[in-house]
Amino acid sequence: MRRHICTVLLYTSVLFTLSTVAFAQSAATGLEAKNKALLHATAPYEDVIEPALHHDNAKIAKMLAAADQDVAATKAALPGTVAKKFDNLRAKLHKAADAQDGRAIAANAVEIFRLIVDQLATEALTVPIEVELMDYAGYKMQVLAAAENPDWVAIKKITDDNDNWWQAIAKSKVTNKQLRASVNSAVRGAKQAADEKNVGMLKFGAQMVLDLVDVLEVQFKYPLADKPAPKAKS
Numbered sequence: 001m002r003r004h005i006c007t008v009l010l011y012t013s014v015l016f017t018l019s020t021v022a023f024a025q026s027a028a029t030g031l032e033a034k035n036k037a038l039l040h041a042t043a044p045y046e047d048v049i050e051p052a053l054h055h056d057n058a059k060i061a062k063m064l065a066a067a068d069q070d071v072a073a074t075k076a077a078l079p080g081t082v083a084k085k086f087d088n089l090r091a092k093l094h095k096a097a098d099a100q101d102g103r104a105i106a107a108n109a110v111e112i113f114r115l116i117v118d119q120l121a122t123e124a125l126t127v128p129i130e131v132e133l134m135d136y137a138g139y140k141m142q143v144l145a146a147a148e149n150p151d152w153v154a155i156k157k158i159t160d161d162n163d164n165w166w167q168a169i170a171k172s173k174v175t176n177k178q179l180r181a182s183v184n185s186a187v188r189g190a191k192q193a194a195d196e197k198n199v200g201m202l203k204f205g206a207q208m209v210l211d212l213v214d215v216l217e218v219q220f221k222y223p224l225a226d227k228p229a230p231k232a233k234s
Contacts, residue, residue, distance in 0.1 A: 141206035
C-alpha cells in the first residue's frame with residue numbers, strides 16, 4: 001500500500017513537472033509569435049520614411065498599401081488602448097498622405113514604428129529591444145533634421161536617448177570590438193551634431209546609426225558571424 005502511494009505521488013510529481021514545462025514552452029512560443037507579428041508590422045512604417053522625406057509618392061503609396069494589409073493582424077497583437085493610439089496615428093498618416101505632406105508622413109510613420117516596438121515582449125527577442133529603439137532613434141533624427149526649423153531640444157533628447165540605449169548593451173552584449181567602436185563613433189557624432197546644431201552632421205550621424213543597426217541585427221541573429229573564420233591548414 002505504501003509503495004502504491006509513493007508511486008502515485010511520483011507519477012503526480014512527474015506529470016506536474018511535465019505540464020509546467022509544456023505551459024512554459026507554450027507561453028514562450030506565444031510570445032515569439034507575437035513578436036514576429038509585431039516586427040513584421042513595423043516594416044512598411046520604417047520603409048516609408050525615406051521616400052516620404054524625398055517626396056517619392058509612388059513608393060509612399062506602395063508602403064502604405066502594404067501597411068493597410070496588415071492592420072487587422074497588427075491590432076490583434078496590440079492591447080486595446082494601444083490599438084486606439086495606433087488607429088489615431090494611422091488616420092494622421094493617411095491625412096498627411098492625402099495632402100502629400102512628406103515630412104508629416106514620415107513623422108507619423110516613425111511614431112507608429114515606436115508604438116509597435118514598445119509592445120514587443122523583450123524576454124522573447126533575439127535582437128535586444130535597445131537595437132530596435134536605436135533604429136527608431138535613427139529615423140527620428142532623420143525626421144527632425146528634415147524640418148525647416150529643426151527642434152534642437154527634441155533632437156538633443158533623441159540623441160541622448162540613443163546614447164542611453166546603446167550604452168545599455170554596448171559592453172554587456174556586443175562582443176565585436178570593431179563594431180562596438182563604430183557604433184560608439186556614430187552615437188557620439190549624433191550627439192555632437194545636436195550640441196553644435198549642425199543639420200548636415202546630424203543627417204550623416206542618423207544614417208550611420210541606421211546602417212550600424214542593420215549590422216547589429218545580423219550579429220545578434222547570427223552570432224557565429226562574430227567569430228573569425230578558422231585559418232586554412234598549410
